[in-house]
Amino acid sequence: MEVRARAPGKIILSGEHAVVHGSTAVAxxxxxxxxxxxxxxxxxxxxxxxxxxxxxxxxxxxxxxxQRLRELFSELGSWSPRSCSTECLKVITSLVEELSFPxxxxxxxxxxxxxxxLYTSIVGFRPGKVRVTSELPLASxxxxxxxxxxxxxxxxxxxxxxVYSDNQQNGWLVMRExxxxxxxxxxxxxxxxxxxxPSGIDNTVSTFxxxxxxxxxxxxxxxxxxxxxxxxxxTKVGRNTKALxxxxxxxxxxxxxxxxxxxxxxxxxxxxxxxxxxxxxLDDVSITAKEEKLEELMEMNQGLLQCMGVSHTSIETxxxxxxxxxxxSKLTGAGGGGCVLTxxxxxxxxxxxxxxxxxxxxCGFQCLKAEVGGxxxxxxxx
Amino acid sequence: MEVRARAPGKIILSGEHAVVHGSTAVAxxxxxxxxxxxxxxxxxxxxxxxxxxxxxxxxxxxxxxxQRLRELFSELGSWSPRSCSTECLKVITSLVEELSFPxxxxxxxxxxxxxxxLYTSIVGFRPGKVRVTSELPLASxxxxxxxxxxxxxxxxxxxxxxVYSDNQQNGWLVMRExxxxxxxxxxxxxxxxxxxxPSGIDNTVSTFxxxxxxxxxxxxxxxxxxxxxxxxxxTKVGRNTKALxxxxxxxxxxxxxxxxxxxxxxxxxxxxxxxxxxxxxLDDVSITAKEEKLEELMEMNQGLLQCMGVSHTSIETxxxxxxxxxxxSKLTGAGGGGCVLTxxxxxxxxxxxxxxxxxxxxCGFQCLKAEVGGxxxxxxxx
Numbered sequence: 001m002e003v004r005a006r007a008p009g010k011i012i013l014s015g016e017h018a019v020v021h022g023s024t025a026v027a028x029x030x031x032x033x034x035x036x037x038x039x040x041x042x043x044x045x046x047x048x049x050x051x052x053x054x055x056x057x058x059x060x061x062x063x064x065x066x067q068r069l070r071e072l073f074s075e076l077g078s079w080s081p082r083s084c085s086t087e088c089l090k091v092i093t094s095l096v097e098e099l100s101f102p103x104x105x106x107x108x109x110x111x112x113x114x115x116x117x118l119y120t121s122i123v124g125f126r127p128g129k130v131r132v133t134s135e136l137p138l139a140s141x142x143x144x145x146x147x148x149x150x151x152x153x154x155x156x157x158x159x160x161x162x163v164y165s166d167n168q169q170n171g172w173l174v175m176r177e178x179x180x181x182x183x184x185x186x187x188x189x190x191x192x193x194x195x196x197x198p199s200g201i202d203n204t205v206s207t208f209x210x211x212x213x214x215x216x217x218x219x220x221x222x223x224x225x226x227x228x229x230x231x232x233x234x235t236k237v238g239r240n241t242k243a244l245x246x247x248x249x250x251x252x253x254x255x256x257x258x259x260x261x262x263x264x265x266x267x268x269x270x271x272x273x274x275x276x277x278x279x280x281x282l283d284d285v286s287i288t289a290k291e292e293k294l295e296e297l298m299e300m301n302q303g304l305l306q307c308m309g310v311s312h313t314s315i316e317t318x319x320x321x322x323x324x325x326x327x328x329s330k331l332t333g334a335g336g337g338g339c340v341l342t343x344x345x346x347x348x349x350x351x352x353x354x355x356x357x358x359x360x361x362x363c364g365f366q367c368l369k370a371e372v373g374g375x376x377x378x379x380x381x382x
Numbered sequence: 383m384e385v386r387a388r389a390p391g392k393i394i395l396s397g398e399h400a401v402v403h404g405s406t407a408v409a410x411x412x413x414x415x416x417x418x419x420x421x422x423x424x425x426x427x428x429x430x431x432x433x434x435x436x437x438x439x440x441x442x443x444x445x446x447x448x449q450r451l452r453e454l455f456s457e458l459g460s461w462s463p464r465s466c467s468t469e470c471l472k473v474i475t476s477l478v479e480e481l482s483f484p485x486x487x488x489x490x491x492x493x494x495x496x497x498x499x500l501y502t503s504i505v506g507f508r509p510g511k512v513r514v515t516s517e518l519p520l521a522s523x524x525x526x527x528x529x530x531x532x533x534x535x536x537x538x539x540x541x542x543x544x545v546y547s548d549n550q551q552n553g554w555l556v557m558r559e560x561x562x563x564x565x566x567x568x569x570x571x572x573x574x575x576x577x578x579x580p581s582g583i584d585n586t587v588s589t590f591x592x593x594x595x596x597x598x599x600x601x602x603x604x605x606x607x608x609x610x611x612x613x614x615x616x617t618k619v620g621r622n623t624k625a626l627x628x629x630x631x632x633x634x635x636x637x638x639x640x641x642x643x644x645x646x647x648x649x650x651x652x653x654x655x656x657x658x659x660x661x662x663x664l665d666d667v668s669i670t671a672k673e674e675k676l677e678e679l680m681e682m683n684q685g686l687l688q689c690m691g692v693s694h695t696s697i698e699t700x701x702x703x704x705x706x707x708x709x710x711s712k713l714t715g716a717g718g719g720g721c722v723l724t725x726x727x728x729x730x731x732x733x734x735x736x737x738x739x740x741x742x743x744x745c746g747f748q749c750l751k752a753e754v755g756g757x758x759x760x761x762x763x764x
Contacts, residue, residue, distance in 0.1 A: 251678065255654060258682060261647035265689070268640035296633065300640060300689045307647070307685025309678070316702045323695055 002039040003158045004380040006172070007150035008032065009136040010143035010205040011232065011332045011341060011372065014273045014301045017248045017308055018266035019214065021259075026274050027201050028211040028224070030232070030370035034134040034147040038155035041127040052129040053115050058105050062112060064095065069116075070125040081185035084117050084193055092116050092193075107139055111148055114190035118149070122156040122186065130155065137366060140234050141333025146202030149190030150377050154183045158379050172378040180207050183377060209376025213274050215267075224373035226280025226287075228294075229344040231322075231356065233329075234366040235314035237337025244336045248308045259308075266304050273297045277373065291345045295328035298343060302330035310335030314365075318342075321359050325352060344369070384421040385540045386762040388554070389532035390414065391518040392525035392587040393614065393714045393723055393754065396655045396683045399630045399690050400648035401596065403641075408656050409583050410593040410606070412614070412752035416516040416529040420537035423509040434511040435497050440487055444494060446477065451498075452507040463567035466499050466575055474498050474575075489521055493530055496572035500531070504538040504568065512537065519748060522616050523715025528584030531572030532759050536565045540761050554760040562589050565759060591758025595656050597649075606755035608662025608669075610676075611726040613704075613738065615711075616748040617696035619719025626718045630690045641690075648686050655679045659755065673727045677710035680725060684712035692717030696747075700724075703741050707734055726751070 008029040015025025041050070049066040072091050084092070092113045101109055115130065130152060136144035154175070157163045163179035175183065184207040191198040204219055205212050211222040252259040276293050302319070305311060315331050318340040322329045329342040344353055357367045390411040397407025423432070434445040454473050466474070474495045483491055497512065512534065518526035536557070539545045545561035557565065569585040586601055587594050593604040634641040658675050684701070687693060697713050700722040704711045711724040726735055739749045 251682075254675075254678070255650065255682070258647045258650035258654065261643045261650060262682075262686075265640045265643035265647065268637065268643065272637060272640065293636075296636070296691070299691060300633075300637070300644075303685045303687070303689025303693075304644075305685070306688055307682045309681060311685075313702060313705055316698065316705065320695060320698045320702065323698065 001159070001381070002037055003155050004035065004037045005151040005154040005158065005377065006033040006035045006380075007147040007154065007206045007377045008209060008374065009034070009147050010202055011230065011339070011370075012141075013211070013277075013332075013341075013372070014297065014330075015266055015270040016331075016333055016335070017245065017305065017310060018263045020245060020248070021252060021263045022216060023263045023267035024213055024215040024270035025201075026211060026213050026222070026270050026277075027205045028228075028373045029205050029209040029376055030142070030230070030372055031374050032135040032142065032368060032370055034132065034136060034144065034151045036148075036151040036155045037131045038159055039129055040123075040159060041129065049127040050129075051119060051125070051127055053112065054129070054131040055108065056131060056133045058108060060101070060105065060108070062099055064116075066125040066127045069120055073120055078121050081182070081189050082121075083189055088117070089113075089193070110194040111145060114145075114149055114193040115152060117193055118152055118156060118186060118190050121189075122153070122162070123160055128159075135368075137234050137368075139238070140236075141239075141338045142232065143202040143206055145194045146187065146191055146198075147206045149187040149194070150183060150203055150206040153186035153190065154377050154379055157183060157186065158381075170382055172380050174375065174378055180377060183207055205376070207377050209374055211274065211277060211373050213270065222274050222278055224277050224280060226277055226373060227346065228277065228280065228372040229346075230370050230372050231342040231344055231353070232332075232368040232370055233318045233340045233342065233360050234368065235312070235318065235337050235340065236364065236366060237312060237314045239334050239336040239338050241334040244310050244334045248310060251309055262304050262307050266301065269297050269301050269304070287346050291343060295343050295345075298328045298330040298341070305331055305335060312336050315340055317363055318360060318365065321363070322356060325356050327356065383541070383763070384419055385537050386417065386419045387533040387536040387540065387759065388415040388417045388762075389529040389536065389588045389759045390591060390756065391416070391529050392584055393612065393721070393752075394523075395593070395659075395714075395723075395754070396679065396712075397648055397652040398713075398715055398717070399627065399687065399692060400645045402627060402630070403634060403645045404598060405645045405649035406595055406597040406652035408593060408595050408604070408652050408659075409587045410610075410755045411587050411591040411758055412524070412612070412754055413756050414517040414524065414750060414752055416514065416518060416526065416533045418530075418533040418537045419513045420541055421511055422505075422541060423511065431509045432511075433501060433507070433509055435494065436511070436513040437490065438513060438515045440490065442483070442487065442490070444481055446498075448507040448509045451502055455502050460503050463564070463571050464503075465571055470499070471495075471575065492576040493527060496527075496531055496575040497534060499575055500534055500538060500568060500572050503571075504535065504544070505542055510541075517750075519616050519750075521620070522618075523621075523720045524614065525584040525588055527576045528569065528573055528580075529588045531569040531576070532565060532585055532588040535568035535572065536759050536761055539565060539568065540763075552764055554762050556757065556760055562759060565589055587758070589759050591756055593656065593659060593755050595652065604656050604660055606659045606662060608659055608755060609728065610659065610662065610754040611728070612752050612754050613724040613726055613735070614714075614750040614752055615700045615722045615724065615742050616750065617694070617700065617719050617722065618746065618748060619694060619696045621716050621718040621720050623716040626692050626716045630692060633691055644686050644689050648683065651679050651683050651686070669728050673725060677725050677727075680710045680712040680723070687713055687717060694718045697722055699745055700742060700747065703745070704738060707738050709738065
């Protein structure tokens with residue numbers, strides 16, 4: 001038997017950086033997923049008793065003898081999420097150090113560590129195989145690692161019987177609320193291994209979908225039924241998120257009054273934005289007016305991000321290009337490169353969208369179209 | 383005898399638009415001038431008794447019979463500034479309507495109206511000739527009309543004996559404080575004819591030079607002894623200032639909380655900026671650190687202006703170009719085109735400056751280098 005899970009990536013609609021200084025931020029799921037399939041090996045299937053991980057997009061496959069893992073981790077199996085101990089992390093790190101990653105894909109090693117932790121914790125040492133593919137570009141601020149952790153956790157928990165077992169139904173299924181919460185907690189443990197101190201926003205959005213408003217560590221799930229469409233332009237310019245966050249803090253120290261006002265402005269924008277999105281309804285007659293409001297809020301937020309000093313020439317290039325088509329854009333996430341959002345209004349012709357994309361691709365950027373605020377984690381048993 | 387006067391243009395260093403909503407703004411003089419020369423005709427010089435105005439840059443010259451002007455304006459001559467009455471303005475308007483302006487230079491007509499008012503008020507109907515040239519591009523937000531009104535008023539008042547008559551000294555002279563105040567008041571009357579409801583900032587900066595902080599109609603003169611250099615890029619994109627100001631107000635109505643915070647941020651930036659500039663000293667060892675602070679404040683202000691929605695693709699093009707050279711820029715004035723300021727740090731090599739200018743000129747922009755915060759109105763009697 002095989003289980004499949006898919007979990008979406010996320011974008012920050014508003015409030016990045018300012019959220020560190022107490023402002024409200026809003027994140028939303030996008031319909032770009034990480035797909036995970038998992039099957040346990042039947043004893044006859046695999047004499048070696050291997051635990052296997054295949055990262056198809058990268059042409060990488062790893063396997064470990066389940067025997068050896070059992071010896072290294074005395075007894076790890078557990079269906080209730082708990083943090084990876086320092087000792088356990090040491091063992092995992094040494095296991096991953098044995099593997100050989102191509103230079104350019106060294107960033108994947110922390111994901112493999114998270115996998116090893118989740119697998120051995122949830123499934124124990126029963127041989128099995130996990131295959132992963134993703135529509136999300138890596139390390140671009142679109143929550144690829146969280147959607148990896150969520151979908152891996154869900155698949156492992158599902159086949160281990162810890163969650164949803166109504167496998168009579170066909171097609172993609174949304175889990176029950178308490179099951180989603182369990183998956184989310186495990187995914188957060190995985191995120192900790194990858195990121196150190198994640199905010200928990202990425203895995204929560206990936207698990208529950210829709211939108212989340214967050215402020216001072218408190219997450220509020222929002223409803224959205226809107227057909228919000230965004231163009232996500234990946235500038236492919238690598239960023240140092242820590243340095244960008246530190247840069248904003250330093251600027252706030254140098255100009256405390258001005259920056260406090262800037263963070264207040266962002267807070268208002270996030271609140272307005274979530275109110276507008278929550279008011280969206282399918283076949284909304286006032287959809288264009290609402291989209292214009294969103295565009296204005298995005299433009300305002302982008303100005304404030306530039307005021308914080310986290311823009312980048314590559315981001316400005318995207319802004320200029322989309323502005324020529326009267327489309328509103330803002331950076332999403334850390335800035336300094338990374339991804340830029342452009343709202344695609346409902347009434348915008350696909351010819352224009354194609355033109356914009358062509359222009360952006362000529363600049364060397366990667367363009368992804370996405371529905372925003374849609375479903376979260378889903379699983380499938382057939 | 384001939385008198386010459388020169389009065390500088392101005393830039394808004396920070397706070398444009400936000401000033402309308404109660405924030406502090408800072409304007410400064412730039413060493414780009416309008417030059418005016420004035421001589422009274424000796425009776426033998428000119429039998430016709432003409433009052434003449436030559437706008438050399440535009441290849442335009444106008445003249446009026448002093449006899450006719452005397453008949454039209456019963457008795458206008460006055461050395462104390464007072465507003466142009468509705469009746470008087472009617473007469474002036476009809477006189478100007480008689481003139482023929484080339485289509486592209488129709489904007490000059492209000493300047494000619496101001497000239498007629500100032501001349502007949504200050505000099506009366508004595509025949510004479512005023513010649514004007516300017517280094518300032520017209521209608522680009524650099525205060526060309528104010529520097530015209532200031533230099534014309536000064537020349538007229540000087541030769542009429544109302545102000546400074548120490549004509550023994552050679553070269554350019556700064557007038558006494560009370561004389562400058564008189565000139566400034568007349569210039570403001572001229573500005574009213576050109577602009578309707580001017581703020582009085584442009585003529586005050588042009589008259590007194592240096593810098594002026596203004597908030598809620600209150601002007602505070604600042605000292606600056608710094609060698610601040612700016613590149614002023616004229617995008618040559620015409621703007622509708624009224625529409626831009628109205629656009630910001632509408633945005634403030636739609637998003638009162640966010641925009642109030644934005645205006646507060648601008649207020650802080652203007653205050654910080656003026657404090658930094660006032661702390662400048664010649665041969666300042668910490669000049670680079672201060673310039674970096676100014677650059678940061680300019681970048682922040684620009685972000686906030688983008689948040690207000692008054693940027694423009696042409697402005698973005700300038701920003702992107704200068705950003706590539708790690709130079710900080712912000713729009714100055716109304717935005718939506720117009721001019722962009724770029725700080726030229728003291729230690730920046732002229733090779734780089736030339737490169738930036740070349741790149742900007744290739745885009746079709748006009749580049750002007752200017753010292754900021756220097757002298758105001760000066761006159762010369764030789």
